[in-house]
Amino acid sequence: MDLESLEKVLENEPKYRVKQAKEAIFKKCILNWNEATFFAKELREKLNKECPLKIEAETLVSRQKTSYTQDSAIAEIRVSESNSVKARIILKDGLQIETVLMRHKDGRNTVCVSSQVGCPLGCLFCATGKMGFKRNLTSEEILEQVIFFKRYLSGLSPAFTRSKPGLDRVTNVTFMGMGEPFLNYDNVLKSIRILNDKDYFNIGARSISVSTAGIIEKIEKFSQEKLEGRTFQLNLAISLHAPNNKLRTELMPISKKYPLELVLKAVDGYIKITKRKVMLEYVLIKDVNDSDECAKELAKLMRNPSTPLRARKLYFVNLILYNAPAFAKASAGEAGVFKASETKRVENFKKILKKAGINFVQRYRFGDDIQAACGQFATSK
DSSP states (O other): OOHHHHHHHTTTSOTHHHHHHHHHHHTSOOSSGGGOTTSOHHHHHHHHHHSOOOEEEEEEETTEEEEEEEOSTTOOOOOOOOSEEEEEEEOTTSOEEEEEEEEOTTSOEEEEOOSEEEOSSOOTTOTGGGGOEEEEOOHHHHHHHHHHHHHHHHTSOHHHHHHSTTTTSOOEEEEOSSSOGGGGHHHHHHHHHHHHOTTTTOOOGGGEEEEESOOHHHHHHHHHOEETTEEOOOEEEEEOOOSSHHHHHHHOGGGGTSOHHHHHHHHHHHHHHHOOOEEEEEEEBTTTTOSHHHHHHHHHHHTOTTSOHHHHHTEEEEEEEOOOOTTOOSSTTSTTTOOBOOHHHHHHHHHHHHHTTOOEEEOOOOSGGGTOSTTOOOOOO
16 A cells, blocks of 8 residues: 555546545555445556555464455455454565454454564564564555454454444554654654544544653654644553663663653653653563562652652553563573563562552463564564
8 A cells, every 4th residue: 555656646536536545445444446436447447556455464363374465355364263363464575564453352452563674672572673673664554554454353254243343343553563663753653643533544542552662752742742633642651671770771772872760751741741641561571670679669660759740640550471482592681581470470579569559550461372462573574
């Protein structure tokens, strides 16, 4: 999908034709232009040639695997009762990205999208960081991930859809896949506006989440953005993963440039403007950041008296069990050498936070059996 090519093809058509075309792509999620019967046959053929809507991908559902291309209205998509589905999408230049659909028991369908091919940050516990950085995704490539799963959900059996209304639509989007969203700021923002647009995907702002490792100037810029004249009401998440700069820098080299105290200062500013809760993500790694001392230090950080009370009340810690990547190597410091914290240690960590009055939640694992959980996104190309 290339919106620039689309607009070029339609440049001599009435202006409303462009909107019709975008509604067909984003709202109806047509598989090809033959379905756009409001266009003349010749124009549909030209659009199919110059602006194809094909999405080539490989999907993994639990321990099932299938390859197919979404370029035909009769394409069949495999159905599973699994709570997660991973798609490896092949881009026009042959590079690959991964995206995941998480199906919640309450009926929500969340798509976790990638914003870059690879990632330049090199966090030790993250599989994507081992790939290195290849390039930013365009806004269209970001949106195609949502379109892919919107098409996928529409292929669920009618009986399943009827029994649980709403399961055939994408309800939430998180920018927590491959890459650092704020290092591809303009394209991420452009895709967010289209996702939120009532004429296209119509996904509410509070159902869209963006996670960053702490790119301070972009956090500050993000707090100033507006949707339809109103302050952004999106969800912001910060990859914290350590309670102090020393440990955080060891795990996340980006912390050298963006120290923890300055990141949290930017978060305080974001909260002051948006009045929105901010999620602080903390992956629990055995014998690395899961000690009682780390828990106490984290609690102290969250209750810092120099932080405005309003901000402290809107800090929310999200505890995540470490997920080992498939290509784990056996040398020290490599992603995959780490192990998830043991249950007893996790419970002790939570008790310390609870006693200190810290708001927290433990995230349940989604898709770790198909390498689709947090920190496991990676491709060979």
